[in-house]
Amino acid sequence: MSDGKCWKFGDNIDTDAIIPARYLNTTDPAQLAAHCMEDADAGFAKKAVPGDVIIGGENFGCGSSREHAPIAIKAAGISFVVAKSFARIFFRNAINIGLAIFECPEAAEEIPEGHKIAADIKTGVIIDLTSGKRYQAAPFAPAMQEIIAAGGLMNFVKSKVTA
């Protein structure tokens, strides 16, 4: 659970918009965070504060496989991302690195920018704290829940290697 202010974006927000390639000559999360969402909203990294939430439309995170995209969002302190749908590599990457994501078309459509929202990764419940309305995100498959519960893919891998 967390309760941050939400920032809304449209459909097909691609990974070039989330973190442009001109910043990919580093893997440092803090440097990536400074340019988070830059080509979708040039001022985003400055105005978003830790705990805030991103709401996207369809196909959020499409394009490149660059994990720098969810890393930039996570390092910017964004507590979670809600979208109508996620592009598949972004979806994998978010799960693998422990960025909480929720696929929920109704919430993504209805919740206006600026509302405070909270969500629970275990239950998939999203609450618009400003309006009081509750939403239910699509549940994660058991295989993904295992990775989430382990705290990301590498922790999961470590448990397999040492098992």
Added chain:
Amino acid sequence: MGMTITEKIIAAHSGVDSIRPGQFVYADVDVCLGNDITAPIAIEEFEKAGLKKVYDRTRVCLVPDHFTPNKDIKAAALAAQLRRFARQQGLTHYWEVGRVGVEHALLPEQGVVGPGDLIIGADSHTCTYGALGAFSTGVGSTDLAACMALGKTWLKVPESLKFVFKGALPKWVGGKDLILYTIGRIGVSGALYKAMEFCGSAIESLPMDDRFAMCNMAIEAGGKNGIIRPDAITEDYARGRTERPYKLYSSDDDAEYAEVHEYDCSRIEPQVSMPSLPENARNARDVGEVLIDQVVIGSCTNGRISDMRIAAGILKGRKVAPTVRCLVIPATQSVVKQMMDEGLTDIFLAAECAVSTPTCGPCLGGHMGILDKGEKALATTNRNFVGRMGHPESFVYLSSPAVAAASAVAGKIIHPDDL
């Protein structure tokens, strides 16, 4: 119930006889790869987890192709990280500048990937290898790190979409036009999480390079993989080249598809995707007056020898318009050499193109051809997102090598027949 080629390959790599879409599996991976942007994060994750050895030093490929030859000091550090890890681990598939090429042109050409393989790569265009009749998909860096350790990856078995291309291809229409047309019809999320299986009489006679271009862009429709049933053309390519024994799979007649799309190729014209999504495809003749500042001929989509032959065929005896900078970027060293042997390099130079060493370079706005504010480029690459090739207020149009070469001469986007 029958299975699709995608389902069969995943099943065979998961130790089960049959498999259904939606099922989760841990699949054995034949080959995994990363590049100088994505592999550094994988290496960091691998080492941070205390892991010592990759699962098989002959199956992990590191390809420094994006910011190489090193574009700046930070990029040099990323490349050095790959080099150090490759040496430490004794990787047999690491290529230094001078030998390296654009990964998705290089790996098939070198026979590292072949029909029937299951491949994951920390690069979204890893789906290219589906052209060989392999299951191949893009993943992230942490996925690559996990695979380097275990030789396995988690996969959700995708539903399949079938695309049937009938009829003969008109002059100047190739694989790139077919895939741009397809994405134009179904949209950039039209195949989200799904397998795109390309078939039909037009595909059965399509050369390998065109098949690579088609499967390469499955991701631009949101697809998990693109795939083409291997046939005599595939075997001609793979025989004597693929370094491991390969296996040919094909879809059963009663395999199930979520959707079937049929296109009459004889009605498809050379395509151009307008900024700033690949789905904005239209006929080259319907783009209106679009003056261009730069043309890029190359990339993992269209940097192969047949692409160069098509472009050179149009540029022979002509000159690039004085208002245009035309960059020709062969995708591998073999393509560079073959261009020279066939006299194509001379044609490009006489036409006043800049001919570059292999690199992903401008495709992702990395280096070697960055656009200024307001500039427009026509590129044979695969993405035209906002800011993709440089300034956030620059514009990228996508096309085949034929349209790109003709437009370079004309100074504006045109159909090759209108040159």
